Amino acid sequence: MKLRRSMLFVPANNPGIIRDSYLYKPDSVMFDLEDSIAITEKDSARCLLFNMIKKLKPLYKEAGVETVVRINSLDTEFGIQDLEAMVRAEIEVIRIPKTDTPEDVYEVEKHIERIEREAGIEIGKTKIIVAIESPLGALNALSIAKCSPRLIGMAIGGEDYVTNLKTTRSTDGVEMMMGRAMIVMAARSAGIAAVDSVYSDVNNDEGFIKEAQMIKQMGFDGKSLIHPRQIELVHKVYTPDEKNIKKSLRIIKATEEAMAEGKGVFTVDGKMIDKPIIERAQHVLELAKAAGIKMGGDE
Amino acid sequence: MELKVRAVAGTLESSDIYVVMEPGASGIELELKSTVADQYGDDIRKVVDETLNEMGVKAAKITLDDKGALDVVIKSRLQTAIMRAAQSKEFKWE
Numbered sequence: 112m113k114l115r116r117s118m119l120f121v122p123a124n125n126p127g128i129i130r131d132s133y134l135y136k137p138d139s140v141m142f143d144l145e146d147s148i149a150i151t152e153k154d155s156a157r158c159l160l161f162n163m164i165k166k167l168k169p170l171y172k173e174a175g176v177e178t179v180v181r182i183n184s185l186d187t188e189f190g191i192q193d194l195e196a197m198v199r200a201e202i203e204v205i206r207i208p209k210t211d212t213p214e215d216v217y218e219v220e221k222h223i224e225r226i227e228r229e230a231g232i233e234i235g236k237t238k239i240i241v242a243i244e245s246p247l248g249a250l251n252a253l254s255i256a257k258c259s260p261r262l263i264g265m266a267i268g269g270e271d272y273v274t275n276l277k278t279t280r281s282t283d284g285v286e287m288m289m290g291r292a293m294i295v296m297a298a299r300s301a302g303i304a305a306v307d308s309v310y311s312d313v314n315n316d317e318g319f320i321k322e323a324q325m326i327k328q329m330g331f332d333g334k335s336l337i338h339p340r341q342i343e344l345v346h347k348v349y350t351p352d353e354k355n356i357k358k359s360l361r362i363i364k365a366t367e368e369a370m371a372e373g374k375g376v377f378t379v380d381g382k383m384i385d386k387p388i389i390e391r392a393q394h395v396l397e398l399a400k401a402a403g404i405k406m407g408g409d410e
Numbered sequence: 411m412e413l414k415v416r417a418v419a420g421t422l423e424s425s426d427i428y429v430v431m432e433p434g435a436s437g438i439e440l441e442l443k444s445t446v447a448d449q450y451g452d453d454i455r456k457v458v459d460e461t462l463n464e465m466g467v468k469a470a471k472i473t474l475d476d477k478g479a480l481d482v483v484i485k486s487r488l489q490t491a492i493m494r495a496a497q498s499k500e501f502k503w504e
Contacts (some may be wrong), residue, residue, distance in 0.1 A: 126483040127425035154493065154501075155419050161503060166482045192501075199503040366461040 112394075112399050113177065114138050115264060115304045116333035116349045117201060117342045120145040123180070124156035124331040129163045133170055133212035135339040138401075139177035144193050145184075145208055157196050164200040175254060179204040179240060185218055190379040194219065198226040198237050204263065209271065210241035211248045213258035221260055240264040240306070252297035265298040267291060269308030280311075295330045304332045313338040350402040351395045358390035359399075360406060366392075394395045411466045417494035421488035427479040433492035434469035438462060444476035457481050458504075462489040469493075 119137040121192050123144050132140045142164075148156045164178060171178050180202050182193035197205060207219050207335050216239065223237050239261045243249055249272070267290055273279055278286045291307065298305035307326040310319045323345050325336060334345055351359070361379050366389050369377040377384055399406060413433040420428045442454060447461075455474060461484075462470070476484070493501055 124478060125423070126486075127423070130480065132426065154488070154499075155490045158490045158501070159483065162474075162486045162489075166480075192499075196501075196503050246473045352432075 112397060113304075113351060114349075114397065115306055116398075116401070117338065117345050118179065118266075118306055118335045119342060120181075120309065120335060120337050121145070122156075123160040124148055124152050126159060126163065129160065130167065133167075133174045133176040135342055136174065137176060137181050137336065137339075137342045138333065139204075140171070141179040141181055141206060141335065142202075143181045144189070144197075145181045149163060153183070154192075157193055161196040161200045164202055165198075168201065168209075174357070177204065178202050179206050181206040181208060183243070184209055185215075191222060194222050195226060197231065198223055199230045199231060202237070204238045206240045206241055206242060206266070208242050208268065209248070209311075210255060211245055212251055213254050214256060216241060216258050218260060223261070228258075228309075235261060237261065238263045239302075240266055240322045242266045242268045243290065243294055244268035245275040246290070249293045252293045256297040256303060257299035262301070262303055264304035264332075264407055265301075266306035267294045267308050270311075271310070279351055282318060284325070289327060291326065291331075295364070296345065299330060303341070305330060307331045307334040309335045309337045310341070311337065311347075313340065316344060319344055320348060343364075346402060347396055350404070351399050355395055356399045356404065356406060359395040362389060362392040363396065411492060411493070411496045411498070413467065413470055413495040414497050415495055419490050419494065420483075420492035422475060422477060424477050425479055426477055427482065427484050427487050428475040428477075429487045429491040430473040431488075431495040432471040432473075433495065434471045436469050438467075438469070439471045441473045442476070443474065445478050446476070453481065454484060457484045458488060461492075465489065465492050467492055481488050 117137040117140050118139040119132060120133045121140055121142050123142040144156055180190055180197045182205055183189035206376050224234060227234050227237060239259060240263060241255055243252060269280060269287060270288050272285050295305040310322050312318060318341050336342060362384055365377055365379045384409060416432045418430050420426050423430050440458060444454060
């Protein structure tokens with residue numbers, strides 16, 4: 112399973128940052144053609160990212176860093192051109208901004224499929240993440256989350272969401288709670304990733320960690336990030352502790368033994384083990400592995 | 411592709427290149443300023459030639475101020491400047 116603890120925003124008109132961003136080892140890099148690019152530079156950013164993705168894709172892949180692009184909305188003059196370029200460059204994931212209804216996804220999907228066909232790319236290869244940025248999108252989250260096999264994740268875009276809710280962002284994030292809850296529930300119901308919003312105060316590590324701990328506990332896979340220094344912080348929040356890792360190793364070992372012996376029911380540390388506990392243990396070990404922790408035979 | 415107006419693309423930031431593209435009477439007139447001109451001047455000119463050929467530009471006056479851009483960045487900024495100078499939006503993504 113692909114981890115998405117960290118999704119780093121990178122403005123798509125800066126060649127130095129595009130060249131280097133995989134070196135910071137986020138789980139995903141999200142190149143931005145939307146809000147961080149001035150209207151007069153949309154053509155320039157699109158052209159630069161098209162050529163650089165084609166060239167640098169192998170380096171990103173080798174580093175295990177997923178490539179995502181946030182396109183402009185299809186109701187702007189830039190959206191279709193963004194898709195024309197990015198699908199042909201074979202970026203892995205298209206992030207659709209301001210998604211309010213399943214129809215918003217169908218519209219993008221229709222163009223992706225056409226372009227894949229025209230370019231001789233395997234149909235369905237290009238995946239989609241949606242960003243929910245309004246109360247309407249949050250209310251439609253479940254139908255959106257289940258609307259396309261291309262959909263691999265659902266994110267919440269905090270700034271637009273609170274503006275549309277007619278409020279502002281606060282330190283405790285109370286205004287985000289309803290939206291976050293609906294999005295994580297919808298994403299989990301559909302079996303796709305749930306990605307939290309950015310934390311804009313890049314110098315406030317304490318506030319960032321507190322928010323990351325909260326969204327992790329809510330069930331989110333990770334956060335969108337605006338600065339490379341936030342990558343290590345969020346990865347640490349998602350790194351399981353030693354006790355949890357050891358327990359998970361015991362559960363997986365016992366599961367393998369039980370399967371070999373044909374046992375359906377078994378216990379570890381006196382507690383009955385069932386499917387959700389095994390899945391949690393597997394996830395803990397994936398997170399530990401991603402954090403570079405040596406386990407089992409590596410000890 | 412025929413250039414109609416003066417156009418610019420890119421920036422003067424590190425790892426980028428600033429391109430000024432102007433219609434020319436005939437042939438290609440190139441002025442290159444680069445932080446790495448001694449080592450990579452010929453390579454940059456090669457990227458310019460290839461990009462102009464690919465886009466069918468026969469006449470242009472081009473001024474480049476390079477700040478250590480990769481070939482792929484030079485190509486991108488040239489392509490953008492050419493499209494802007496030709497006042498075209500029909501880019502061929504290939």
